[in-house]
Amino acid sequence: MDPIAHTLVGAALAETGLKRLSRYATATLIIGANLPDIDIVAMFWSFDHSLYYRRGWTHGVLALLLLPLLLVGAIGLWHRWRGRRVQSDESFRPGALLALAFLAICTHPFLDWLNTYGVRLLMPFDERWFYGDTLFIVDPWLWLLAAAGVVIACSKSWPSILAWLLLAVAITVLMFETEFATREVRIVWLVAVAVMVALRWRMTSQAATVTVARFSVALLMLYIGVVYGMARTAENIAAERHPTPIAAQSNPVFGRPSSQRLVLVYDDHYRVIRADGGLYEVPRKTPDAIVEQAMASESIKGFVEWMRFPYWQVKETPDSFVISFWDLRYQGPDEPERGIGFVEVELPKKMFRRECRESAIVFDICLKLLPGPS
Template sequence: MDNLTHSLVGWALAETGLKRRTRKGLAATVLAANLPDIDVFFGWVPWPPLAMHRGFTHGLIGGVLVLPPVLAILLWLLDRWQARRGRLADDSPPMRFGWLLALCWIGALTHPLLDLQNVYAIQLLSPASARWFHTDGLFIISPWLLAMLGLGIWRARRHGRRQPAILALAGTALFIGGNIGISALAWAAPTRDAPYAAPDRIFAGPEPLLFWRRDVVWRQNGFIVQGRYDPLRRLEGLVDVGAPMADRMQEPLVRRAAQATAPARKFLAWSQMPVARVEQGHCRAVVTFGDARFTGPAMSRNFNAVVTLPVDGAGCGGG
């Protein structure tokens, strides 16, 4: 999810009364709710679980167990520094490190729970497993969640009561739960009705505003198929199905390109439904790797990796 949503969830948690448990309570929940995204600064490291965005820092070990104590210690040191210089508000609650640590853990837990909801997925068990998990319950930026959380926080602060924040969080949980149920129906739709598919991998990406609609993409026997699901039009079937498209990932030239460069290897380690386009030229071939999750009409943001390979041919030299 976007960092504004992560921040609002942490803020709403604080407004339920948790921020009064210790000094730096609000900072703990908001910063911890964003903490796993620190991995964007470590793409250069040689350890793949950390270099991979939504890998180690988004898992139960790195993001939920390891990072929160680090944040709690930093906030505690900041508080001591401010106390020595007399920069603490007179009406601030006492510093309770146990509560500070608990709030960091609570805030950090919300991050993988939210990121789990969209088709980008997370490596929840990293580094023990590189498996990607997803529920497809939310678009990467949900205006519905932003409005719900923002209203709850505003009313909680305006009236000095925690109930609006609690209701906003409860509404968020119900909204996500309902959308997971819709995605489960969308996953089943290609198998229950035409084209009666048997996917080995399937995603159902929600739309941002019309949240009940899904862009469905699945892989079967080396082919990618895209469709659309709308439970208001057809509950157990797709409303539109595209023609199968070969992913070309088993072609010798594509397999060679997949190992040819570090960016290609890194992209394919992240990609969960890779596809390849091959442009054959004189003495060279250009292989473009994409991800079928993001090549549909509504999922148009294009992530790719391009590899140029020399090929044998008349007049190409060598051989």
Template sequence: MDNLTHGLLGLAVGALRRPDAAGGPLSATDKAVLLGCALAAELPDLDNLLPSENSVVHALQAHRGLSHALVFTPVVALAATAVAKAVFRTARVGPVFLFSLISVCLAHLLADLWTGWGTRVLLPFSDRRWTLDWTMVVDPWVTLPLLVGAVWAWRRRTVWRRALLVGAALSVAYLGLRVALQNVLSGRVREALPAAERVQVFPAWLSLTTWRYVALLPDEYVVGTASLGRAPIEERRWPRPVPDALPESVRNIPTVREALAWARFPLVSQVPRPDGASEIRIGDLRYHLNGEPTLQFILELNPEGALRAARLERGGSAAELLRRWRGQDR
């Protein structure tokens, strides 16, 4: 999830605690809880500052690594508590730590889980990426109620707690609606493609009722869109890559291995170049637009087969993606 939403969710978690004096001014502990919760909701993303050998390793290893794991949450909560205690020296440590711990779990780890990228919450015991696929990484309809609640709390400080909790309740209600739609549309795609081994639906840009889907058939992927009020629309079929689509020496390159492990519905290709080098493309059809993959890892190998460069492509500029989304791309 984006950092604005993380921070606003952290404030909402802080508002779950009853103030020390109901109806009175906030105590040092009340203020420290709010600050600690907001900090705890943001701190895990400091891993974005970690150095990496290339952008692919950064996206897949450095970010959403150990700082996003459950075993690391007490460390994040302690750091947030230490800062809040330094600002509000008379605050009680216990409530600040407890709610900071709840905040990092709910306002950051859970918020990342409900997006589609995947979060390795069980590190270092498991490298599996967990995801719920409820929303895009940026979803204004999650953020807007939280933002309005925060502005309302700031302008009308006598009702600050109610404002934050009402904003959070509206966001949670919206998420519940998305979960229900995900289940309904998954069922419709399964009915339309009864031979599918697996079906998954994924959020689409700026849309509540229209989702993208990928169905796994024995020899191919079927991709398209599913929405309320009409049957699923098939947009394209892609052949499933064979297990040995890449030589073992290439699959064992750490960056390649990470990209292959990340992709749930992979498209894999290797294109030779005249100089003896080659380019490997690893995409994932859960990120598709009109049936075409939008997000791909591009890995360049030198003539000796070693990794020369790696980058992440998102299918064009924001304007180009928006044009394709609207069906205006020619």
């Protein structure tokens, strides 16, 4: 999921009453909910390196054990640096912080697993990708449900109220500008924001804010469960209406959890069913020498490691081969490019001429070494 979702989930957990368990509990939950994304530094190298390294080591089972210890250790050092001894400060409880850190860090790969991007949960022992195929990578309803308790609890002063209003306006502008949001999605968003504002003015006591936070977290878990069921139902219905596939995969649509774009996998082709009901098929092929050479390119190493339903086309120019790769989870050759799930590699023909010459030389040497007829 996106950083906003992770941050709001950590903050929402704090407002359910968990922040009372220890000093720095809120900071631990918010930092822990985002900590596995330290691998985002790979983005500064290149987008392809990000695909290769992201959602791996820092999201796997070993990280779930080590990161809570590192986080609580860092908070303990901060606590000491501020001049307060752990032994004399009863509000600082390392054991409680460790439990909260573990909880917060576990929410991160769980939320990442829910979308179609995938996460390598068994790293570093196994590099397999796991997919929940439940939520769009940016889910506005998850934002709202997680934010409900946080907004009510953390808007007690005019500066905080102004900050939340500015954030709400900024996200609303994005909702209205993005091509993914339909008119219905925008209307529901505005109504939901209005309800949250009304709750803020009605709920003023501390007990009420804790109740709202707990209720919102419960609704969030219910929402995830319902959408998960919708996605699996869509896959089953597609498998019944079409020739029985090897696999069926649901791709949720932004803001519309009841709508999915589906990929059906067969032995020799893929069938893609768009959310609007449109359908197209592309062949499922075995890579030839040109495609294998392209897939071995360092420039798309991460993409090849990450892609799930690969499809490619080869175009020949006078001096090169241009190989286009699509990951059908996100787009295909008959769909508009979305900025993810598509790469191109250009291979000069002279590379293949050199390889052919070298192969011919080796073949000629082998013929000379063979014994002649007796």
